[in-house]
Amino acid sequence: MTGTLVLAGTPIGDVKDAPPRLAEELAGADVVAAEDTRRLKRLTQALGVQPGGRVVSYFEGNESARTPELVEALLAGSRVLLVTDAGMPSVSDPGYRLVAAAVEKDIRVTAVPGPSAVLTALALSGLPVDRFCFEGFLPRKAGERLGRLREVAEERRTLVYFEAPHRLDDTLAAMAEVFGAERRAAVCRELTKTYEEVRRGGLGELAAWAAEGVRGEITVVVEGAPEKGAGDLDAAELVRRVRFREEAGERRKEAIAAVALEAGLPKREVFDAVVAAKNAGA
Numbered sequence: 001m002t003g004t005l006v007l008a009g010t011p012i013g014d015v016k017d018a019p020p021r022l023a024e025e026l027a028g029a030d031v032v033a034a035e036d037t038r039r040l041k042r043l044t045q046a047l048g049v050q051p052g053g054r055v056v057s058y059f060e061g062n063e064s065a066r067t068p069e070l071v072e073a074l075l076a077g078s079r080v081l082l083v084t085d086a087g088m089p090s091v092s093d094p095g096y097r098l099v100a101a102a103v104e105k106d107i108r109v110t111a112v113p114g115p116s117a118v119l120t121a122l123a124l125s126g127l128p129v130d131r132f133c134f135e136g137f138l139p140r141k142a143g144e145r146l147g148r149l150r151e152v153a154e155e156r157r158t159l160v161y162f163e164a165p166h167r168l169d170d171t172l173a174a175m176a177e178v179f180g181a182e183r184r185a186a187v188c189r190e191l192t193k194t195y196e197e198v199r200r201g202g203l204g205e206l207a208a209w210a211a212e213g214v215r216g217e218i219t220v221v222v223e224g225a226p227e228k229g230a231g232d233l234d235a236a237e238l239v240r241r242v243r244f245r246e247e248a249g250e251r252r253k254e255a256i257a258a259v260a261l262e263a264g265l266p267k268r269e270v271f272d273a274v275v276a277a278k279n280a281g282a
Contacts, residue, residue, distance in 0.1 A: 002106070003077045003080060005099070009114015010115070026081065031078055034083050036085050086217075128223070137164075145170075146178060161220040175220075180203070187219075189214065189216045242255045256270045
């Protein structure tokens, strides 16, 4: 009889948000795999519970090496509880490798649902939440970051990102460049904590605000691209779409033809907009 892998959500800020089952699982698991054992100790003290089994570390640096060891414990019948520093394991946190390995061995995997920065930020953003996609952390290098943003420039679903506070201003500036300065967004900071803040506005406005310096855990929610008809596309938008395609590797002639087809406009109209923008130095 194989064991069970339990993925448990942990508070993203306020320890009182811990699901009641979390304490039960901590006390009853044979093995507790924690992203940070020191944070786990603080959490268990706050919950007034003592882990019943052995505690091991399971973080990005040892995830590949420790996964086989945990799978062996599961195959031997152990109940293994996986917790990360905050939120649900596997969501931009360690866990995916272990889940995949357990599934491959037909080991049961279940979860203790808990707090999620992604869903909390979505709910507080004031932006559409009926359809969304989670993009995690963007690349640190500027060129790679712009490339990733261009991949979703026409995505109509609401976008959710995690970001480090010291990179927030650069990320928002890059988003304003690719998505447009007026695209609506919300920066959610320190969710469920004492200094929780949700800052809403256009990307350009938010980038200027973040340039002054921001602290804390950050989740960014960005409005999806608007669905535009031919009559809604002004010259600036036509030029932006052509440049987007050129930066992706298309020749200008092909980019103009593709944008004209998308917008239902004559190629000459798109061509004239591109030439006018070039002459104006835009």
